[in-house]
Amino acid sequence: MENTFQLVRNIIPPLSAKKFKGQDGRIGIVGGCQEYTGAPYFAAISALKVGADLSHVFCAREAAPVIKSYSPELIVHPVLSGWRVRGPEEVCGLCVDRAAYGRKQWTFQAVTRPFVCSGFGEVSIEPSKLLLSWGSPRAALCIELPAAQIMPFSDSPDAVHEVEKWLPRLHVLVIGPGLGRDDTLLENVKGILEASKARGIPIVVDADGLWLVTQQPALIQGYKNAVLTPNHMEFGRLHKAVLGGPVDSADQRATVLSLSQALGNVTVVRKGEHDMISDGQQGSALSWWPHSVPALSQGSVTSKPSRSTAAPPPPPT
Ligand SMILES: NC(=O)C1=CN([C@@H]2O[C@H](COP(=O)(O)OP(=O)(O)OC[C@H]3O[C@@H](n4cnc5c(N)ncnc54)[C@H](O)[C@@H]3O)[C@@H](O)[C@H]2O)[C@@H](O)CC1
Ligand SMILES: Nc1ncnc2c1ncn2[C@@H]1O[C@H](COP(=O)(O)OP(=O)(O)OP(=O)(O)O)[C@@H](O)[C@H]1O
Structure with a gap:
């Protein structure tokens, strides 16, 4: 338990009078649709709670008033539809x-x-x-x-452009929480993902972002600034799409390692009872949260710590 607290302490930047708002992380979340507003909220607010300064949510128009009303700290852009x-x-x-x-x-x-x-x-x-x-x-x-x-x-022609103009100001993008699986909306997200890759922006892919990557693994193939955070089901689907077969439950760590390798050393954080992480070079098993506290067991919350631990550090501001 002490190790867990130390791990969390290590990823929270210390306060300093010399810093200004934005230097400790400007995060973008691409997610949130009519049905799902909680997941993008958790991803965005947990980024702030572990030390980031600014959290932007790029969501479908219908989700925006709901997400805004959860917290005045979030900057919400209703641009995906x-x-x-x-x-x-x-x-x-x-x-x-x-x-x-x-x-x-x-x-x-x-x-x-x-x-x-x-x-x-x-x-x-x-x-x-x-x-x-x-x-x-x-x-x-x-x-x-x-x-x-x-x-x-959902076929907002401006969606990619609307998000793209914010990219130079963001240190990392989390793609997927509560996006839904509407094909046209995911087409916009594909454009956003490609624009982010072109700028070398670190990307965390979760939930429906993983659904998109499962349909088109080439989208993320070889992009080393990406961290994928699949849960049990998402890992199984991705494994099948990329490696062409079911997960070998006898050696869970090996499956994370081989999925990461097959994706060209994209970092994979497999969530579950023991979170497993691999960058294709090595794999390790971690227990992030005390297991007696299920309220903390939110993949959307895991998305942000993933950025601090596995993605490259943000560029200097
Ligand atoms: N508050 C929110 O806004 C949330 C929105 N979400 C959205 O909800 C939609 C559906 O997401 P689902 O997570 O249901 O996705 P799926 O449609 O992939 O369903 C996953 C299924 O796997 C099961 N499962 C999870 N862990 C398992 C394990 N270890 N062993 C066996 N079964 C396991 C779940 O009970 C669920 O039935 C997505 O569009 C997603 O973005 C979810 O991410 C949950 C939170
Ligand atoms: N069986 C388990 N026992 C203990 N903790 C677990 C278990 N499964 C998951 N967790 C914890 O919950 C975290 C999130 O995993 P989960 O499988 O709930 O992801 P998720 O479905 O993407 O979450 P969400 O949909 O809520 O965003 C894991 O990183 C882990 O810390």
């Missing part, structure tokens, strides 16, 4: 494209009877109505479409 609008009967066609997300400005074209309007302006989407307004503040035109059907969609 958007809205599609079908107008009421008197509107023959309506097309709304986000032009500059941060300013809430959209380009749109509404073909209504008896007129056609198009422009660049403010679009406010409420549960039962869509409000379009444009023009100068003095002569603004506004149409309200109370019967518009507003549906969430």
Whole structure:
């Protein structure tokens, strides 16, 4: 137990009057959808609790208000999905494209009877109505479409770009907690993963991020700045996808070592009764948490300590 506390102490940076906010870790979490908001929250908040300074969550639009309400400490970007609008009967066609997300400005074209309007302006989407307004503040035109059907969609064309512009400011990205398995949304995440790799950013892949990697192991193959944190089921699926067979339960450590090697020395942290970690060179078994405390047994929580222990240190700020 004393060893466990010492291990945790070692990864928490000491406070110093010389440091400014951000130097001890700027973390990005890519996760959170309509169904799952807890997992990205735990990943983001546990990063702060073990010493990181800033935690950003990049999530689906519907998850953002929920995650924000859990903690004012988190910076939440609702960028992984958007809205599609079908107008009421008197509107023959309506097309709304986000032009500059941060300013809430959209380009749109509404073909209504008896007129056609198009422009660049403010679009406010409420549960039962869509409000379009444009023009100068003095002569603004506004149409309200109370019967518009507003549906969430996951093929946000801007998602990769929206996350990519934050990448230079982040030290590490955690991909997957509570993402869900929507194919189109995972396609966005694939783009984010590739953009992060191109910049050499350390990546921790967990939960549905592992689902994506299991479908396409080449995405992570040979990227040594990656740490995968599979639980029992996720490890089994990944093992089958990469090594083509079931896990040999007689020698668990060897399976972690060989999976890491087969992935080109990507670090694998296999979670379970004893967490096992390998970088393809060597493997070891660890017991992170006191086993009598199940509340701590959250893979999403493990994601952050994984960064500090297994991923390379953050670049100097
Ligand atoms: N609070 C949240 O927002 C959470 C969201 N999550 C999301 O929930 C969705 C489904 O995740 P699941 O974890 O159910 O994934 P899976 O659909 O892979 O199911 C895993 C199954 O394996 C079982 N299992 C786990 N450990 C096992 C062990 N050692 N031996 C035998 N069986 C074992 C579990 O009971 C579960 O039925 C994902 O989209 C994920 O992102 C989960 O990560 C849990 C937390
Ligand atoms: N059988 C077990 N006995 C004791 N501790 C365990 C056991 N299984 C898991 N743990 C602990 O829980 C941690 C998370 O593992 P778990 O299998 O719950 O991952 P997970 O499913 O990804 O978690 P979550 O879905 O909650 O994010 C492990 O790192 C380990 O510390």
